[in-house]
Amino acid sequence: MRIIFTGGGTGGHIYPIMAIIERLKERNLATNDEILFVGTKNGLEAKIVPAAGVNFKTIEMRGFSRKHIISNFATISLFLKATKKAQKIINDFKPDIVMGTGGYVSGALVYEAAKLKIPTLIHESNSVVGVANKFLGHYVNKICYTFDDAAKQFSEKKKLVKTGNPRSQQVLNLSSTKIDLQSKWGLNPQIPTVLVFGGSRGALAINRIMLKSLTRLETKPYQVIWVTGTYYYQKIAEKLTNVNYGESIKILPYVKDMPALLPKMICVVSRSGATSIAEFTALGVPAILIPSPNVTNNHQMKNALDLEKAGAATVIAESELNINNFISSIDHIVLDRKYYTEMSKASKKLGVSDASDEVIRVMQDLAK
Numbered sequence: 001m002r003i004i005f006t007g008g009g010t011g012g013h014i015y016p017i018m019a020i021i022e023r024l025k026e027r028n029l030a031t032n033d034e035i036l037f038v039g040t041k042n043g044l045e046a047k048i049v050p051a052a053g054v055n056f057k058t059i060e061m062r063g064f065s066r067k068h069i070i071s072n073f074a075t076i077s078l079f080l081k082a083t084k085k086a087q088k089i090i091n092d093f094k095p096d097i098v099m100g101t102g103g104y105v106s107g108a109l110v111y112e113a114a115k116l117k118i119p120t121l122i123h124e125s126n127s128v129v130g131v132a133n134k135f136l137g138h139y140v141n142k143i144c145y146t147f148d149d150a151a152k153q154f155s156e157k158k159k160l161v162k163t164g165n166p167r168s169q170q171v172l173n174l175s176s177t178k179i180d181l182q183s184k185w186g187l188n189p190q191i192p193t194v195l196v197f198g199g200s201r202g203a204l205a206i207n208r209i210m211l212k213s214l215t216r217l218e219t220k221p222y223q224v225i226w227v228t229g230t231y232y233y234q235k236i237a238e239k240l241t242n243v244n245y246g247e248s249i250k251i252l253p254y255v256k257d258m259p260a261l262l263p264k265m266i267c268v269v270s271r272s273g274a275t276s277i278a279e280f281t282a283l284g285v286p287a288i289l290i291p292s293p294n295v296t297n298n299h300q301m302k303n304a305l306d307l308e309k310a311g312a313a314t315v316i317a318e319s320e321l322n323i324n325n326f327i328s329s330i331d332h333i334v335l336d337r338k339y340y341t342e343m344s345k346a347s348k349k350l351g352v353s354d355a356s357d358e359v360i361r362v363m364q365d366l367a368k
């Protein structure tokens with residue numbers, strides 16, 4: 001099967017595709033030559049995709065601005081150029097299927113593919129449908145999704161297939177290849193470890209609260225891996241040059257192999273992006289979620305409240321976040337065994353174990 005995947009900007013759009021690619025190869029359904037990923041040169045995909053050995057092409061594209069209306073004329077011209085380039089990429093590669101996960105490039109490429117009568121599908125991983133997917137819903141053959149609330153926002157009901165997020169299956173399959181905390185980062189594997197991170201790009205609010213909490217956290221009977229996000233790392237490292245925060249706290253810019261790390265964590269503190277949540281629930285890792293307030297229709301709060309309602313997470317609104325509720329939420333999960341076990345079970349109940357295979361089944365049906 002020859003497939004073009006497209007999506008990007010953030011890890012949440014990229015990792016589900018990478019999970020499907022890995023599964024396609026595992027099942028011998030596509031060779032590396034039969035797979036192409038199309039993204040932008042400035043998105044996170046430009047780092048992640050070529051590094052994984054997947055063929056990668058770029059199209060220049062950006063979103064429309066609500067504030068700077070004039071700049072939208074340039075964006076329209078960019079969109080027209082993007083559709084031309086998309087056509088060329090499709091004609092050269094001759095895919096059997098084109099799949100998008102969201103982001104502006106996916107809007108142009110999947111739309112062109114549908115116009116050329118190539119079977120198309122999209123995957124929506126959030127509870128609130130993104131702009132590109134909402135637009136593409138009218139043109140594609142199938143719409144795969146994770147949250148029931150997302151399904152309600154598409155008017156094309158016959159196209160809908162509930163698959164879950166492909167990254168969850170990948171995380172489960174990989175959970176036997178775990179990172180060795182001691183040799184990798186000098187952490188003690190006998191002590192519970194908490195992972196703190198702010199989605200694929202890091203989060204200022206989470207980094208700030210970590211800076212303020214360091215001295216209290218280092219006295220705890222657990223250790224902490226704090227992933228700042230590449231963008232924030234240097235500044236934080238400079239701020240901490242003369243601070244002695246002990247060996248139980250490890251500060252990193254980015255974790256390349258999250259699926260190998262997550263199974264080792266007693267709990268996670270993070271934003272509530274859709275893919276992160278799919279990973280936590282697949283593994284049953286209890287979460288403290290601090291939703292980003294800066295996303296479309298506050299969808300991270302919605303994602304987070306769904307988990308809290310099911311008993312799988314504690315939610316702290318960014319506006320309410322302080323050292324006390326931050327540290328006491330971690331203490332509660334790590335130090336109260338009964339609470340931890342209940343949360344872990346509730347989380348696992350929400351997890352999906354065969355999402356990649358489900359998406360692949362949809363692709364195979366379309367390619368017939």
Ligand SMILES: CC(=O)N[C@H]1[C@@H](OP(=O)(O)OP(=O)(O)OC[C@H]2O[C@@H](n3ccc(=O)[nH]c3=O)[C@H](O)[C@@H]2O)O[C@H](CO)[C@@H](O)[C@@H]1O
Pocket residue numbers: 010011012013015102125126167197198199200201227253254255256257258259271272273274275276277279292294295299300
């Ligand atoms: C600010 C913003 O716009 N966030 C959106 C973005 O989040 P974001 O890109 O952060 O997406 P998610 O939280 O869904 O996924 C992050 C992914 O990056 C991985 N990871 C993260 C850090 C790290 O060091 N290493 C690593 O591999 C995580 O394991 C996960 O697979 O896309 C999501 C999915 O469309 C949306 O729900 C989020 O609202």
